[in-house]
Each structure stands twice: as C-alpha cells, then as structure tokens.
Amino acid sequence: MDIYEKIMALAKRRGILYKSYSIYGGEAGFYDYGPIGSIMKNNIENEWRNFYVMKEKFYEISTPSITPYRVLKASGHVDEFIDKIATCRKCGKSFKVEELKDDKCPICGGEVEKGEMNLMFETYIGAKKKGKAFLRPETAQGIFVNFPFLYEFFRKKIPFGVVQIGKGFRNEVSPRQGILRLREFSMAEAEIFFHPQNKKHENFDEFKDKKMLLLPAGMDEMEVKLGEAVEKGIIGNEALAYYMAITHEFLIKVGVAGDKIRFRQHEKDELAHYAHECWDAEVFLQRFGWVECVGIADRAAHDLMAHMQATGMNMYASTERKIKKIKIKPKMEKIGKAFKEKAMKVKEALEHAEPGEKIEIELDGEKIEIGNEFFELEEIEEEEKYIPHVIEPSYGIDRIFYALLEHNYKEIEKEGEKYVLLSLPSSIAAIKAGVFPLVAKDGLPEIAKEIEKELRKNKIMAFYDEKGSIGRRYARMDEIGTPFCITVDYQTKDDDTVTIRFRDTTEQIRMDRKDVATWIKERVN
Incomplete structure (x- = not known):
C-alpha cells in the first residue's frame, strides 16, 4: 500500500x-x-x-x-467552462483528452471519439x-x-x-x-x-x-x-x-x-x-x-463588466475626486418643432453622444447631423467613476x-508493533482531549466523566473511553490526531491530580484536576 x-x-x-x-x-x-x-x-x-x-x-x-x-x-461559464473529452467507441468510457495514450482508450485500447463537454x-x-x-x-x-x-x-x-x-x-x-x-x-x-x-x-x-x-x-x-x-x-x-x-x-x-x-x-x-x-x-x-x-x-x-452589460445595472464605483465634464443639454423647444414625434428619440441620442460643434446621431437606422442650434454645451463637475x-x-x-492528512501521517514502531500517528495542529484536530479512567472500576470512570463534562462545558471537544488497554486507547486517539490524553488513576482519588499525555512525544505530566480545562484551552486555541 x-x-x-x-x-x-x-x-x-x-x-x-x-x-x-x-x-x-x-x-x-x-x-x-x-x-x-x-x-x-x-x-x-x-x-x-x-x-x-x-x-x-x-x-x-x-x-x-x-x-x-x-x-x-453573462459570466462566460456557459460558453467557456468546457473540457475536451474522448469517449471510447468500444467500452463507452469517457476521459479527458490529455489522459489518452496514443489516441486510444487507456482502459481497453479501443478507438475514441473526441468532443467537448460543459462541466456544469x-x-x-x-x-x-x-x-x-x-x-x-x-x-x-x-x-x-x-x-x-x-x-x-x-x-x-x-x-x-x-x-x-x-x-x-x-x-x-x-x-x-x-x-x-x-x-x-x-x-x-x-x-x-x-x-x-x-x-x-x-x-x-x-x-x-x-x-x-x-x-x-x-x-x-x-x-x-x-x-x-x-x-x-x-x-x-x-x-x-x-x-x-x-x-x-x-x-x-x-x-x-x-x-x-x-x-x-x-x-x-x-x-x-x-x-x-x-x-x-x-x-x-x-x-x-x-x-x-x-x-x-x-x-x-x-x-x-459582464453583469453590467447583461442587466444594465450600475456596477461603477466612484472616487472623492471631482472631474470636469462637458455635457450636452438639448434645447427641447427647437427639437420639438423640427423633429415633432421623433423629438424624444433625438433628445436621448444627444444625451448619449460625444460633445462637438455638430453631432451625428442615429435615428431609426438613419444617420442625422444635428447642428448646435439644437443644443448647448454645459460644463459640470462629476465624481470620477470606474469599474473595480x-x-x-x-x-x-x-x-x-x-494534503494535511498526508503531510501529518506518521508510522511509528513501538515494542515491535507499528501504529499510526496523525500529527495535526491542535486547532484542526477533531477531538482535543481523550479522557480515560485507568480501569473501569473503583470510582475512576465517574471522575473521568466529570472531567469530560467540564471540558465540553468549556467548549473543548473531549472524548471519554474506557474500553481496552490504556495503550490501545492512546493509539486510537493518536490515529485521529488528538493532541492530549487525560488519565484518571488511583492517585487522582488521593490528591485530585491527573496525568496529561502529549501525543507527539508521549511525554506525561501531572496536574491538578481543577486546572486541566484552562490548561488545554490555552493550547488548543
């Protein structure tokens, strides 16, 4: 493997x-x-x-x-979000063109038919x-x-x-x-x-x-x-x-x-x-x-730009800087007399035209030159606009x-037996702390469950486990990257301390039970 x-x-x-x-x-x-x-x-x-x-x-x-x-x-995905594909005439399988070997099907060696496929x-x-x-x-x-x-x-x-x-x-x-x-x-x-x-x-x-x-x-x-x-x-x-x-x-x-x-x-x-x-x-x-x-x-x-062109919606932003601009101001009284029912079309065309002494506009498919008697030029100040x-x-x-699974996957041999360790950052590990009674009797499980409850109350994802040997329980936690394991033993009943095991070094320290939640919270966040 x-x-x-x-x-x-x-x-x-x-x-x-x-x-x-x-x-x-x-x-x-x-x-x-x-x-x-x-x-x-x-x-x-x-x-x-x-x-x-x-x-x-x-x-x-x-x-x-x-x-x-x-x-x-509008965004271009309908026309551009495409892969070149090849379909085998013999087995019916499809592949990207770059996966072909000598223009043959990589599975059965059959002839292929090339085409395109939208990936949406x-x-x-x-x-x-x-x-x-x-x-x-x-x-x-x-x-x-x-x-x-x-x-x-x-x-x-x-x-x-x-x-x-x-x-x-x-x-x-x-x-x-x-x-x-x-x-x-x-x-x-x-x-x-x-x-x-x-x-x-x-x-x-x-x-x-x-x-x-x-x-x-x-x-x-x-x-x-x-x-x-x-x-x-x-x-x-x-x-x-x-x-x-x-x-x-x-x-x-x-x-x-x-x-x-x-x-x-x-x-x-x-x-x-x-x-x-x-x-x-x-x-x-x-x-x-x-x-x-x-x-x-x-x-x-x-x-x-694409969505503005498709919808007409304004997608401009503006700066605080003002720019001077020449604007065409149509003289509607003269335009109305000269162009009658077409006056509004002339007005709209003029407003979108470039300023000049004479302006050429398109009206019902015909190009017409409009003299300066039909408009005046006005200097205005506008905010500078741009499309971001x-x-x-x-x-x-x-x-x-x-990638982080592969880069943190380790196989470790201990006493002739191989086991897996996921050396994940503590912030990414799913379970932050395993909580174990040394044995499932003599009141140790009850203390361990109280510790698990306290950790979860502090928003620390903890997992209680009493099945199997303590070594096997450590191994299960190592496989999913749990950074710390807390063990309740007989000394806990005497002095209210527990052991905390570090995943990567297997080092163990002893700590007052009341300090555990704060200590772990500082290290996993």
Whole structure:
C-alpha cells in the first residue's frame, strides 16, 4: 500500500471519510465526511474565517447553489467552462483528452471519439422546466451580482472584501483521485475589490521580505522575496503578492508542510476565461505530485463588466475626486418643432453622444447631423467613476484536507508493533482531549466523566473511553490526531491530580484536576 491507500483506509476506519452511497456501490466524484472528518473540515473553514474575516476584516455572505442560466451566460461559464473529452467507441468510457495514450482508450485500447463537454450540472427552476439553471461552478458569482448592494454596505469605500464558503459543482469527466477531484466540493473564496489603477496593499510591508518558492510562467523555480518579485514584475501587483503570502501562512497554520508548497503561475494559454493573471498554490503529494489547492487570480473587471452589460445595472464605483465634464443639454423647444414625434428619440441620442460643434446621431437606422442650434454645451463637475477590479483567492477545502492528512501521517514502531500517528495542529484536530479512567472500576470512570463534562462545558471537544488497554486507547486517539490524553488513576482519588499525555512525544505530566480545562484551552486555541 502506498501512503494514499493507507490514508484512505485510516480515514474510513476512524470516521474521517466515507465513499458516498457505498452501500449502492458508490458514485465516482462524491465523498462523505464522517463524524471526525466533519469536525476537522469545520475547523479548517473556521481557521480560514479567522484569517479573512477576523484579521482581514472582510464580511461573509451566503448565496444560493442554484444559479440561473442568464447569470452564467453573462459570466462566460456557459460558453467557456468546457473540457475536451474522448469517449471510447468500444467500452463507452469517457476521459479527458490529455489522459489518452496514443489516441486510444487507456482502459481497453479501443478507438475514441473526441468532443467537448460543459462541466456544469444543468437543472431547472420551477415545475414546467422553463427556467434553465445550473449548480454553481464557483461561489464567486453570488458575490459579483450583489456588488451594488455590497458597495452601499461598505459605504462606497474601496478596497473592500467579501467572502463565501460553500459548495461548488463540476461534472468532472473521470474523477479518480479520492477527494482531490470531486463533482461536489467545498470552496472558500474571497473577492477583494480594488481601484484598477491602485492594486497596492496597505499591509504589504509585513510580507515584502518573506521568501516563497515560485514557478513563474516560462521560467524555472526560484525562491524569492515577495517585494523583489513585485519590483521585477514577476508578480503583477502587491495585492496578488499579499494574498499569496496570506495563503502560504494559512496552509502552514492548518498543517500543510511548508517545504511542500510552491506557487505556480498560469501560462497564458491555461488562464481561465475571466483571469488576467493567476497563481496556484500547489502542494506536493507522494502519489499525485504537485497538486493545485488554491488559486489566487486577478480577475480584473471581467465579472462586473459582464453583469453590467447583461442587466444594465450600475456596477461603477466612484472616487472623492471631482472631474470636469462637458455635457450636452438639448434645447427641447427647437427639437420639438423640427423633429415633432421623433423629438424624444433625438433628445436621448444627444444625451448619449460625444460633445462637438455638430453631432451625428442615429435615428431609426438613419444617420442625422444635428447642428448646435439644437443644443448647448454645459460644463459640470462629476465624481470620477470606474469599474473595480477583483483579486480572488479561491481555496479548495477538500484538497487542503487531504494534503494535511498526508503531510501529518506518521508510522511509528513501538515494542515491535507499528501504529499510526496523525500529527495535526491542535486547532484542526477533531477531538482535543481523550479522557480515560485507568480501569473501569473503583470510582475512576465517574471522575473521568466529570472531567469530560467540564471540558465540553468549556467548549473543548473531549472524548471519554474506557474500553481496552490504556495503550490501545492512546493509539486510537493518536490515529485521529488528538493532541492530549487525560488519565484518571488511583492517585487522582488521593490528591485530585491527573496525568496529561502529549501525543507527539508521549511525554506525561501531572496536574491538578481543577486546572486541566484552562490548561488545554490555552493550547488548543
């Protein structure tokens, strides 16, 4: 068994991950998070909120997973969210074109037929199937379509950031990599709105000397300071570099190995249809090599512009700076006499025309020159308007979840017997403390249960266990990454102290029972 197989076996055995619908044979591209896995996943997402909501001062919203057709048509996903596929004429299996071997089916060697497939799941809104829709491929569009309201919420001050954690859906052609390639997956996305001419970040100095491993497009890997990377144009702007640094800090905080992280820049021909520049945070995995788990993209004004054109809704922001502008003011009395029933059309055309001595407008398909006797030019002051650009860090929670399992998986031999240890950060571990009576008699279980109750009262996830030898109970906790185990023994009855065992070192200390909850709370938070 390689490490992937060992981890997936452990995940199933210990309630971390299960294949979805397995009693029916399973369905490729779908996984369930079990009792332990669900808590771990929530802990990862809450740590992400700590970074982006608490530290960065962004706000979180929640929008529907079902998205109307017209929204994703405007955003470009209907036309661009496509994979090239090949279907075997012999066995009927489908694959991505890049998975083919000598243009033959990799399963049976049969001839294939090539085509294209939109990766969005199609559905309908309403009983009569009139409202075509899709399950969202990203959470981002729910933020973009709310921009006018969010801009008001933030009191028209830019930059500002909005985040969303939720499900995304992609009808993958051939998902065969566990939770690395799912058809329904968890995303955590931040959309940060900037002035297009000012993508500096006020806190960039915190990270300008931070060294990171980069793989720029068309270049070799390099370890470089972020400030230098921005100065040399390797990274397009400070905002991108800043959120790359935040991503690096987050990945390490949740348990991804720092020496197995790099940032790879997309080549021009692999950029998404909405991206101006994009860097992937990749993690190294033994079976799969370098795998993308976060994309940090400069989406420019693509999305706001697209939705403004599709709906006519104002997606502009404004600065406090006033600009002088020449405005055409139609003379309605003269226009009415000259153009009669067409007067209002002339007025509207003039208001949208460029100022000049004579103005050419289009009226009912005919070009007409309007002399200056029909209008006057007026100098006015307006706020400077612009469509904001967007920097987007987009996190694949499931891929990060697998990476931290692999990077913290250890096999330890003790007294000739191998056992598994998950060396997870205590903030991510599902169970913070195992609580055990040394033996299940003589009043020890009652004391241990009181300690478990006290820990949970203090919002510390604790687990009581009295089954099996104390060594076996320690091993069960080690396998799910529990950082501390508390043992109640006969000395506890004499002096009200307990032993606390450290997961990674197996060192044990003795402590007053009344201090346990505070001591553990300080270390797991």
